[in-house]
Amino acid sequence: MKIKGTQLFVKALIEEGVDTLFAYPGGMAIDLFDALYGEEAFQVILPRHEQGLVHAADGYARATGKTGVCLVTSGPGATNLVTGIATANYDSVPLVCFTGQVPTNLIGNDAFQEVDIVGICRSICKYAVTVRRREDLGRIIKEAFYIARTGKPGPVLVDFPKDIQLALGSDEYPKEVNIRGYKPSTGVHMGQLRKAADMLTAAKRPLFLLGGGVNISGGGEAMTRLAERLNIPVITTIMGKGSLPTDHPLYIGNMGMHGNVAANTAVSECDVLFSIGTRFNDRITGKISEFAKNAKIVHIDIDAASISRNIVVDVPIVADAKEAIEKLSEIIGEPKNTAEWVARLQSLKSEKPIRMQTEGRMNPQDIIEAVNAHFPEAIVTTDVGQNQMWTSQFLQLRGRSKLLTSGGLGTMGYGLPAAIGAKLGRPDMAVVSISGDGGFQMNEQELATAVNEELPIVICILNNSYLGNVRQWQEMFFGGRYSCTCLKKRKSCARWCSSPAASCPPYIPDFVKLAQSYGIEGIRVTDRDQIGAALERAKQNTKAPTLIEFIIDRELDILPMVPGGNALSDMVTEYKKEGK
Amino acid sequence: MQTGVKKRWVSLYVENDVGVLAKIAGLFSGKSYNLSSLTVGETEDPTVSRMTISLYGDDKTFEQIKKQLNRSVEVIKVLDFTDLAIHKKEILFIKLHSLRKDEIEDIFRSASVFGISVSDYDKNSLILESVKTESENEDVLKYYKKYYLTRMEAIRGGAVAIESVSKSER
Numbered sequence: 001m002k003i004k005g006t007q008l009f010v011k012a013l014i015e016e017g018v019d020t021l022f023a024y025p026g027g028m029a030i031d032l033f034d035a036l037y038g039e040e041a042f043q044v045i046l047p048r049h050e051q052g053l054v055h056a057a058d059g060y061a062r063a064t065g066k067t068g069v070c071l072v073t074s075g076p077g078a079t080n081l082v083t084g085i086a087t088a089n090y091d092s093v094p095l096v097c098f099t100g101q102v103p104t105n106l107i108g109n110d111a112f113q114e115v116d117i118v119g120i121c122r123s124i125c126k127y128a129v130t131v132r133r134r135e136d137l138g139r140i141i142k143e144a145f146y147i148a149r150t151g152k153p154g155p156v157l158v159d160f161p162k163d164i165q166l167a168l169g170s171d172e173y174p175k176e177v178n179i180r181g182y183k184p185s186t187g188v189h190m191g192q193l194r195k196a197a198d199m200l201t202a203a204k205r206p207l208f209l210l211g212g213g214v215n216i217s218g219g220g221e222a223m224t225r226l227a228e229r230l231n232i233p234v235i236t237t238i239m240g241k242g243s244l245p246t247d248h249p250l251y252i253g254n255m256g257m258h259g260n261v262a263a264n265t266a267v268s269e270c271d272v273l274f275s276i277g278t279r280f281n282d283r284i285t286g287k288i289s290e291f292a293k294n295a296k297i298v299h300i301d302i303d304a305a306s307i308s309r310n311i312v313v314d315v316p317i318v319a320d321a322k323e324a325i326e327k328l329s330e331i332i333g334e335p336k337n338t339a340e341w342v343a344r345l346q347s348l349k350s351e352k353p354i355r356m357q358t359e360g361r362m363n364p365q366d367i368i369e370a371v372n373a374h375f376p377e378a379i380v381t382t383d384v385g386q387n388q389m390w391t392s393q394f395l396q397l398r399g400r401s402k403l404l405t406s407g408g409l410g411t412m413g414y415g416l417p418a419a420i421g422a423k424l425g426r427p428d429m430a431v432v433s434i435s436g437d438g439g440f441q442m443n444e445q446e447l448a449t450a451v452n453e454e455l456p457i458v459i460c461i462l463n464n465s466y467l468g469n470v471r472q473w474q475e476m477f478f479g480g481r482y483s484c485t486c487l488k489k490r491k492s493c494a495r496w497c498s499s500p501a502a503s504c505p506p507y508i509p510d511f512v513k514l515a516q517s518y519g520i521e522g523i524r525v526t527d528r529d530q531i532g533a534a535l536e537r538a539k540q541n542t543k544a545p546t547l548i549e550f551i552i553d554r555e556l557d558i559l560p561m562v563p564g565g566n567a568l569s570d571m572v573t574e575y576k577k578e579g580k
Numbered sequence: 581m582q583t584g585v586k587k588r589w590v591s592l593y594v595e596n597d598v599g600v601l602a603k604i605a606g607l608f609s610g611k612s613y614n615l616s617s618l619t620v621g622e623t624e625d626p627t628v629s630r631m632t633i634s635l636y637g638d639d640k641t642f643e644q645i646k647k648q649l650n651r652s653v654e655v656i657k658v659l660d661f662t663d664l665a666i667h668k669k670e671i672l673f674i675k676l677h678s679l680r681k682d683e684i685e686d687i688f689r690s691a692s693v694f695g696i697s698v699s700d701y702d703k704n705s706l707i708l709e710s711v712k713t714e715s716e717n718e719d720v721l722k723y724y725k726k727y728y729l730t731r732m733e734a735i736r737g738g739a740v741a742i743e744s745v746s747k748s749e750r
Contacts, residue, residue: 118599119599119602122599122602122603122606123606123607123610126653127653130598130599132598147653179653180656181594181595181652181653181654181655181656182653303651304647304650304651305644305647305648305650305651308640308643309644312640
């Protein structure tokens with residue numbers, strides 16, 4: 001039977017098992033939306049901005065492990081996806097993004113709402129393609145889903161011209177794919193793995209470093225059992241957090257720029273660093289020449305290009321994290337007694353915990369710890385900056401809990417839409433978003449989506465009225481010159497300013513009133529003893545989001561900190577505010 | 581790490597599709613890899629194109645480039661020609677004009693010595709065609725630049741390379 005391209009598109013989504021489509025209409029997608037009308041096989045979510053849309057699809061994908069699917073129109077609809085596609089690309093999130101496009105005979109004519117979105121996205125996605133012939137449509141969609149979710153997952157963009165949408169063609173959707181240039185590696189090189197295993201069992205101070213790859217592969221449980229059996233301590237990157245329960249005695253903490261003292265010390269002191277699923281990005285390594293100087297390094301990653309790029313390693317292994325962990329468990333021998341080494345790191349962890357001191361006033365540690373207590377199992381999303389770092393420092397992840405955060409690209413405005421996507425994908429889980437007042441305003445329009453979809457997410461805004469992370473750097477490294485970081489600053493203020501004062505203008509927007517204008521409950525929390533009640537109150541709202549604004553001290557810092565370019569052992573653990 | 585900087589050669593089999601050249605070129609520019617020449621053309625299979633790329637880089641960067649090329653969906657196969665016996669040739673045209681009679685004689689003589697051909701000719705101008713390795717073309721060009729720099733146009737095609745069958749170099 002001959003069907004239109006739009007009909008094959010719908011059929012393809014059904015055959016791929018899509019249950020949620022994030023979609024925003026427009027001129028070059030209107031025929032696709034017409035084909036969606038009356039379709040009961042999946043839900044179609046209408047966000048308020050394409051950036052919110054793609055972050056929601058990303059949050060959905062991270063929360064469920066399924067592929068997030070986006071549909072937008074050409075031109076600005078497509079360009080609004082760019083930040084979200086790059087975000088997903090850095091964090092290996094499977095997305096398939098369909099963009100409407102002007103008819104093929106108009107491509108290149110600077111037609112209304114025409115952009116070369118494939119050209120724009122080429123370097124920030126796993127694969128991007130324009131459908132140029134109706135007969136290629138089924139194959140291209142099939143390949144898009146396959147490429148997005150296999151190997152190192154990532155976003156795929158399919159540009160879909162209007163004439164192809166309307167053209168009649170075969171109703172067949174292929175069952176199989178065969179892409180000659182794309183064969184994701186499977187299996188593990190057992191010779192290399194044995195070498196790594198021998199290194200590990202011979203080590204006196206072995207250390208597991210787990211990155212996002214362990215979480216993506218679902219290798220956390222196997223990893224926990226292996227670490228327990230070998231009695232080897234574990235540290236994680238932010239993306240790897242939660243691969244071992246954070247309250248596990250072998251879990252030493254997050255490492256890197258804002259990691260804890262014990263985890264960063266462990267890297268410097270270990271004699272074998274067994275790393276799985278990390279890119280060794282600059283926020284992790286600090287000064288490269290000092291990184292794990294005393295250690296032999298094993299690196300397992302699904303992406304050959306991530307191995308020996310930043311850190312030259314002794315044993316490289318290209319493999320899926322979970323598969324490698326399971327195979328390693330089968331072949332590994334008796335390790336050395338590591339009790340003393342584990343005890344050293346555990347005592348370092350308890351002697352030098354991360355602790356915020358604010359003389360009785362509410363601080364982010366109080367807030368995140370209250371989230372831990374009131375939501376023992378939850379999906380937590382963050383924005384980027386201090387809110388993200390504090391969350392990564394204090395959040396506990398146990399059981400099915402997950403942290404969704406833009407680790408690679410560092411995208412402000414990610415938290416709220418990602419929480420929306422997460423809740424749509426996992427309605428059974430509590431979902432909490434933690435944002436700063438700056439990042440929240442980058443996608444606050446998505447409140448409408450959360451309200452209309454009746455999503456009971458708990459939206460926490462840590463309001464210090466600054467772009468706090470940059471402000472911290474300005475304070476520590478730029479002599480307190482607060483250049484464009486104060487969100488209270490008005491025309492009536494002194495032009496240049498280096499500290500807040502009681503006389504600062506009032507903050508806009510009033511987040512509580514903003515919540516009210518969306519018909520939802522907004523709660524302002526100013527004291528430590530109000531936190532629990534606010535979170536409990538939010539739990540009562542089972543069909544609507546709740547916005548909680550936490551007014552925190554204006555000039556709090558994230559500590560400890562490894563200033564950019566320093567060795568991990570060169571941490572700033574205390575910072576004295578001069579004259580403040 | 582700047583050890584082992586030398587000239588490298590890769591040959592790529594890629595999909596013969598719109599945008600593939602842009603993808604490969606973009607990969608080099610986006611990641612600040614130094615590309616010295618790139619040629620591309622269709623193969624015996626019209627759905628496949630073959631690229632010959634030469635570049636200067638150290639071992640570590642070159643390894644990374646090969647991995648990045650390999651992970652591109654559009655790239656079917658990456659061959660490292662750097663230390664293999666290969667045949668590689670580049671086409672070079674040199675157009676010379678406003679020539680005196682004695683100069684024309686010199687050019688014919690030199691062309692014969694260099695083993696290149698005169699492929700077009702008029703009273704006081706001509707075109708030389710040289711199909712040689714890049715470095716041999718370098719030498720050819722050096723001679724004509726020395727004497728005819730203000731009266732010449734040179735255009736080079738970039739090298740194409742293919743693995744040797746008899747395993748001897750070139």
